[in-house]
Amino acid sequence: MARAALPGxxxxxxxxxxxxxxxxxxxxTLVFDVPDWPGHLPGQHVDVRLTxxxxxxxxxxxxxxxxxxxxxxxxxxxxxxxxxTVQRLDDGEVSxxxxxVLEVGDQIxxxxxxxxxxxxxxxxxxPVLLVGGGSGVVPLMAMVRSRGQSRAKQPFRLIYSxxxxxxxxxxxxxxxxxxxxxxxxxxxxxxRQAPDGWPSPxxxxxxxxxxxxxxxxxxxxxxxxxxxxxxVETAADILVALGHDPKRIRTERFGGTS
Amino acid sequence: xxxxSRGFGGRRxxxxxxxxxxxxxxxxxxxxxxxxxxxxPLDRWSFTVTTESGEKTSWTWPxxxxxxxxxxxTDIHCVTKWSKLGTTWRGVSLxxxxxxVETAADYTMVHSFGGYTTNVPLxxxxxxxxxxxxxFDGEDLExxxxxxxxxxxxxLYFWKSAKWVNGLQMMQEDEPGFWEAAGYHMYGDPWLxxxxxxx
Numbered sequence: 001m002a003r004a005a006l007p008g009x010x011x012x013x014x015x016x017x018x019x020x021x022x023x024x025x026x027x028x029t030l031v032f033d034v035p036d037w038p039g040h041l042p043g044q045h046v047d048v049r050l051t052x053x054x055x056x057x058x059x060x061x062x063x064x065x066x067x068x069x070x071x072x073x074x075x076x077x078x079x080x081x082x083x084x085t086v087q088r089l090d091d092g093e094v095s096x097x098x099x100x101v102l103e104v105g106d107q108i109x110x111x112x113x114x115x116x117x118x119x120x121x122x123x124x125x126x127p128v129l130l131v132g133g134g135s136g137v138v139p140l141m142a143m144v145r146s147r148g149q150s151r152a153k154q155p156f157r158l159i160y161s162x163x164x165x166x167x168x169x170x171x172x173x174x175x176x177x178x179x180x181x182x183x184x185x186x187x188x189x190x191x192r193q194a195p196d197g198w199p200s201p202x203x204x205x206x207x208x209x210x211x212x213x214x215x216x217x218x219x220x221x222x223x224x225x226x227x228x229x230x231x232v233e234t235a236a237d238i239l240v241a242l243g244h245d246p247k248r249i250r251t252e253r254f255g256g257t258s
Numbered sequence: 259x260x261x262x263s264r265g266f267g268g269r270r271x272x273x274x275x276x277x278x279x280x281x282x283x284x285x286x287x288x289x290x291x292x293x294x295x296x297x298x299p300l301d302r303w304s305f306t307v308t309t310e311s312g313e314k315t316s317w318t319w320p321x322x323x324x325x326x327x328x329x330x331x332t333d334i335h336c337v338t339k340w341s342k343l344g345t346t347w348r349g350v351s352l353x354x355x356x357x358x359v360e361t362a363a364d365y366t367m368v369h370s371f372g373g374y375t376t377n378v379p380l381x382x383x384x385x386x387x388x389x390x391x392x393x394f395d396g397e398d399l400e401x402x403x404x405x406x407x408x409x410x411x412x413x414l415y416f417w418k419s420a421k422w423v424n425g426l427q428m429m430q431e432d433e434p435g436f437w438e439a440a441g442y443h444m445y446g447d448p449w450l451x452x453x454x455x456x457x
Binding site: 009010014047049050051052053054055056057058059060061093097101102106107108109114115116117118229233236237239240246247249250251253 | 260261262263264265266267270280282288289290291292293294295296338339372373402436437439440441453454455456457
């Protein structure tokens with residue numbers, strides 16, 4: 001295995017909430033201004049640290065949702081933006097603060113980027129299959145955004161499994177990528193309630209889902225699977241059974257970040 | 259100067275002795291793996307210690323499970339911030355496995371089915387500090403938690419406790435394993451919060 005270049009120490013940086021968007025009733029996208037942000041690869045995550053007035057602290061990890069550099073024709077010099085999408089866990093101590101309490105202008109601390117394995121690099125030439133369950137779509141969204149922004153040509157397929165339409169993250173943006181990014185396909189799988197007129201009844205992802213909407217193993221796709229543990233275990237087992245090389249399957253599991 | 263988060267702290271978890279800095283307590287057993295879970299039939303399982311001079315000592319599953327074992331209870335700390343206290347295991351101490359292995363090496367690389375590796379200094383595996391565990395909570399270790407057998411080095415972050423172990427290689431010099439090459443700390447002491455390179 002090639003040795004990675006040694007990065008410097010990951011320091012805590014002040015991050016100011018610049019913008020917040022509700023994604024669903026329980027998920028919120030937070031755009032932070034981090035003036036000295038060094039940049040990141042799609043798929044990486046950050047550690048977030050909160051400090052209470054009495055000095056009590058809590059840390060959690062969150063996947064980065066945004067591409068780097070931030071695209072969309074933003075103003076030059078406005079580059080220090082890091083976007084997270086946080087799913088509120090009702091019994092959590094950090095996620096409810098981020099989804100319900102934090103206001104534009106407030107500051108938190110953040111360090112990263114972290115993780116050099118669950119990442120997509122534009123230099124990878126193979127087709128890409130993304131399989132996301134619930135908020136596991138967040139790091140995959142960074143990959144979709146990154147590809148769209150750089151007009152990369154590698155064919156991408158995203159299989160995104162959610163309970164119902166009301167749980168869909170990036171509900172307006174995903175169809176735009178389907179429309180504007182040639183070679184990007186999206187399949188939405190509903191597990192509890194499908195929208196009216198949806199062609200298939202709600203079900204968990206299974207062999208047929210991945211066989212029909214993924215790439216054939218012969219295409220040697222790079223596969224990224226992210227979601228809750230049971231979802232990832234199921235999807236990865238199916239991929240291996242369908243003949244995908246386990247070494248091309250990268251997984252990230254959400255044990256529930258509260 | 260730390261940044262104070264206005265209004266934060268109202269829902270804090272109970273403070274728990276035994277929790278390293280930056281960790282929170284979980285009662286679940288979350289899973290973290292880089293890829294699919296390998297299924298290893300017991301008749302294809304073996305564990306091999308390789309010294310720096312290339313000498314090998316191997317155990318099959320029946321040989322390994324016939325070794326003296328220990329039942330023990332320990333706290334585990336994952337770099338992704340969760341800690342789980344008082345977990346109970348059955349495993350073979352590395353002291354037992356390495357009793358007849360002659361080595362002058364200071365470092366080891368732990369190898370797993372599926373290709374995962376992680377580096378651990380040899381002294382961190384000795385003197386009752388590490389086991390190859392094959393039972394959790396009285397049951398056979400589930401594949402997603404590293405079964406048939408996993409390393410357990412509980413005084414280091416849990417990624418050092420490699421799942422699906424199949425070998426241990428002695429090394430004269432320290433080299434990064436899988437996560438270490440991807441930016442994680444070479445040693446990983448949770449009490450010093452050595453999460454990432456440079457910590």
